[in-house]
Amino acid sequence: MSDFFKILDDHHKAQLPFVIYHKPNAEQVFFHRMNTDKLFRINSFEGSGYVFAPFDLKEKAILFPQKDLESYYIDLSDIDLDELTFEKKEIDENPNEKQIYLDLLELTLKEISGDENLDKIVTSRQINFHKKDLNVSLLFKRMLKAYPNAMTYIWFHPKVGLWAGATPETLIKLKRNQLQTMALAGTRHENVIESQPFTEKEKKEQAFVTEQILEALRQTKATDIQTSDLKVAPAAELFHLLTEIQAQIQPENFDAVLKAIHPTPAVCGLPKEKSFNFLLKNENYDRQFYAGFLGELNWKSEKVRSNRQRNQENQVFKSIQKTSDLYVNLRCLSYKNEKISLYVGGGITAESQPEDEWEETQNKSQTMLKVL
């Protein structure tokens, strides 16, 4: 077990690309590394490997091709997490930061009230502070301990930097032609979820997200589209409203479906084009990979099936199965040149209150602050 994390730390020290991750409630942690610092940028999502895609797909996604990866895994139960503890962390933010975000929220509300076809914009901000060095294995273990039911990851490429996150949001899972996705929106802190349950404002906001995802699926000719009842789902110390969505697609349509769904109104807005353009113009920083997506893309695994029938020789069939398992990059940070940047946002609709929205970003920043 110490070997597993030593390989990770040594690889990071050698400044070579890697990704380590734990899927929600999974029994194993995976670590994939590359032995060259070549950077593969992709326009379409047809290759196999680990993908890291930006919010704005014009910037191109990065693929760690599966054939170039050296892969390791470890059982979660073999990792010693007992000694790790956490506490709420405050950082000294420049007081101007709050005013800058409140100004953006005012502008966003003005834009929404001036346009009856604009329902929602998801604004966000970056929180920056200095950190001399980062111990990746310690950070990852802390994430594992704090958020076993999130998708936790650390991704590194020397030409891009390091990103880490603990996201509650699935973008798409695809197995054969069976697709799963989710509409996640609305946020409450655990301290007030009982006293101030979700209201119609958040239910409406979440319904926008569901409706837009269903529309994207219909447009890309998905069939058998089904939705779950509305649920309240935990994410670290927060809760969100969630609808699970299933559909059938033709696997050769996957690239089109992905581009139709991303970015969802959970991280961009509604309608997509208008809110996207507003954000590019008015958000005061470059989101890069925040609110993009990451995970296993057309990932090949060998499936072994044994067919043992009476009076027949034992036959073993091997087949290659391709699956995709992609998550939205939320509750994340980047680290480069001794600087940490946290990325936090929230959905703004006509009824949003700027002070509450500021508070929501503060709460969301705790997910990663707590484990640093």
Ligand SMILES: C=C(O[C@@H]1C=C(C(=O)O)C=C[C@H]1O)C(=O)O
């Ligand atoms: C934008 C973020 O989260 C998204 C926005 C939410 C909201 O508006 O309430 C809730 C969950 C996520 O879909 C973020 O975490 O930065």
